[in-house]
Amino acid sequence: MYITETEAWTIDDLIRHTWTEEGKNVGRGLLIKVFAVLREFEARRANPPETLPIALTEEECWVIDYHVRRSYVDPTGAPVGRQLLLKVFGTLLATRNAEALRNLQLRDAEVTQDERGLKRRLDDLREFLDRSEDEGPKQ
DSSP states (O other), X not given: OEEOHHHHHHHHHHOOTTOEETTEEOHHHHHHHHHHHHHHHHHTTTSOOSOEEOOOOHHHHHHHHHHOOTTOBOTTSOXXXXXXXXXXXXXXXXXXXXXXXXXOOOOSSOOOHHHHHHHXXXXXXXXXXXXXXXXXXXX
């Protein structure tokens, strides 16, 4: 997922390092990733990028969804919640779709003509989704 500097600061503002999910600390790992992104924005201050990538686990996406409200406005008055949540939703949906495709099992035995067409369409869909994940969300 690609985030802006404002979105990174929003995550830092709203998620605590002590946040746990089912007894597992998720907040600390998420914030370490956010710190790295913020340091990169700071290092590029002379020529700042619009966004930078951050690799999030499904649990980290759910933490952001839980803590960030759609109406969240940062301290400067910039609306940031809705756009950040839409990115998180896209990441969650892509993760779940990829998982569902990986779980599909096709027989290795001979297939009928109709099944060949279905297998080809399924392979095309897998290839499309793989390309979509590699390209990242559109800004």
